[in-house]
Amino acid sequence: ALAARAGDRRTEVLALTQQAALELFLGRPAAESTLAAALAAPHDAYAMSHHNGPIYLKHRFHLAHDQLDEARAELRTLVYTLRQRGSADCLSQCLIGLAQLEIQRGRCRQALSMARQSLRIAERAGLSQGPAWYAVALAETAGGSLSQALAAAEAARRHSEDDDDRLFLPRALHAEGRIRLFSGQYARAAGLLRRTAELESAQGQGDPATRRWHADLAEALARSGAVDEAEAVVDRARAQALRLGRAGV
Structure with missing residues (x-):
């Protein structure tokens, strides 16, 4: 105003x-x-x-x-x-967004290329590398190597923690938790994804379509024996999605 x-x-x-x-x-x-x-x-x-x-x-x-x-x-x-x-910062961030989009469209090779471009730009410009490593982790998970995806997710988490980046830390934790879920490390995945939920909830997330970690957390909890907690996660996300008309959630 x-x-x-x-x-x-x-x-x-x-x-x-x-x-x-x-x-x-x-x-x-x-x-x-x-x-x-x-x-x-x-x-x-x-x-x-x-x-x-x-x-x-x-x-x-x-x-x-x-x-x-x-x-x-x-x-x-x-x-x-x-x-x-x-600017390098704007281009790097937009390439991250485009990489995530290409993953959702099933174009994993293009996503990995864009994620790596973003990382190179961040490295050369001296920017925080957490967001770019996060994009690499997502792209490797979707169409590359799970071992490389895990290394990228761990790098994203370390950079986000070192930079005190509260915006990207829960995303990095989600990426790592998802990879460990796919690898059968259910208890460890649940721990990482619980941290994601705690951080996002503390920041006030009310739209589950903005950061879609809920299904991964519910699966990790169910597979590690916390069925009631998993059900509560699903119920809460479903209620939010219905209120906002988020059919994809």
């Missing part, structure tokens, strides 16, 4: 985007209208091409609605723009 009164459209757009991102994560219906306000004219070129801007966030809204083609179109356009005149 202050930025709008001052005529500072860039700050206004970025603030609206952050508000919409929080509303999406918290499961608040106002998120859609807040994002629409950020996307409305007049546009600011810097904000529109930033990974904290409304175009990038728009692809996450598409993902929440299981609109993979629309999400991919938004991100591909953004990545093209950033390759021409963007």
Whole structure:
């Protein structure tokens, strides 16, 4: 509101985007209208091409609605723009998002290529490597080697812990827990995924479509003997998904 009164459209757009991102994560219906306000004219070129801007966030809204083609179109356009005149940080983050999208579309080779590109950019630019290692872990899990996926997930966790990155730490824990679940290490997977749930819940996650760890946690719990706890996880996620109309969850 202050930025709008001052005529500072860039700050206004970025603030609206952050508000919409929080509303999406918290499961608040106002998120859609807040994002629409950020996307409305007049546009600011810097904000529109930033990974904290409304175009990038728009692809996450598409993902929440299981609109993979629309999400991919938004991100591909953004990545093209950033390759021409963007920062290393923004390009690295958008490549991570595109890698995750390609995994969901079953294009694992492309996902692994994009994840590795993101990691190279992060290394060369001196950025935090946790997010890029996380993307590599996801891509290796989907279409590569589980041993390499585990090494990448452990690297993502270490970097996130060292950098005190509370945003990506639960994602790294989820990636590692999922790999250990696939490897039959059910008790260890359950421990990692419980930490994921604790961190995400402490941050106020109210929309299970934004970070989809619930099914993995429930399976790990059930396979390690905690059936009642697994059922509670499923019931809670189902109730949230029904309230928000998240059919894909």
